Amino acid sequence: MTFISFEGIDGSGKSTQARRLAEALRARGHAVTLTREPGGSPGAEDIRRMVLEGEAERWSARTELLLFTAARRDHLEKTIQPALDRGEIVITDRFADSTRMYQGLRGGLEDQVDILHASMIGVEPDLTVLIDIPAETGLGRARARHGGEQRFEDMGLGLQRQMRDGFLRLAAAPRFQIIDGTGDPDAVAQDVLGAVLARLPL
DSSP states (O other): OEEEEEEOSTTSSHHHHHHHHHHHHHHTTOOEEEEESSOSSHHHHHHHHHHHSSOTTSSOHHHHHHHHHHHHHHHIIIIIHHHHHTTOEEEEEOOHHHHIIIIIIHHTOHHHHHHHIIIIIOOOOSEEEEEEOOHHHHHHHHHHTOOSOOTTGGGOHHHHHHHHHHHHHHTTSTTEEEEEOSSOHHHHHHHHHHHHHHHSOO
């Protein structure tokens, strides 16, 4: 069973690198499920539209925590665990560490995040790849996308700096691998693949 998550601030390139890793592992003959949070299952995708669009102050961090946990539970039941049970590698673009940051750290809800995660989710990735870039770079990239899912980007540079610092503190845990995301995407993809192959028995 291999479960890999990608984390990072908005605009870090983690979605691109999650996709690139999935492609590289499939090319090596592995069955891979590539998914994302919030989302990854029909019910969770409904919640995604609620929490990522609209005004920045639409939801409090406490309400977001409940919504994200509900989405993650559905995602785990409908997508992640069935794929793991089939013997596939699961790669997810964000998982519980994003909730620890965007709701826990931002809202001062760290204890509540951990309590909900332990009681409702109870799963951590085997490996978490943190794509690290400066907050200014990430915010510039994220805003350049001009998509509809800009609610957290609209909270500004201060939030992105807080989130980057928080992710780097989380990355002291053994399951993390920090990858410098400032380089060429091809070079970053090679770094990711090398790190994954070195850390997991694939």
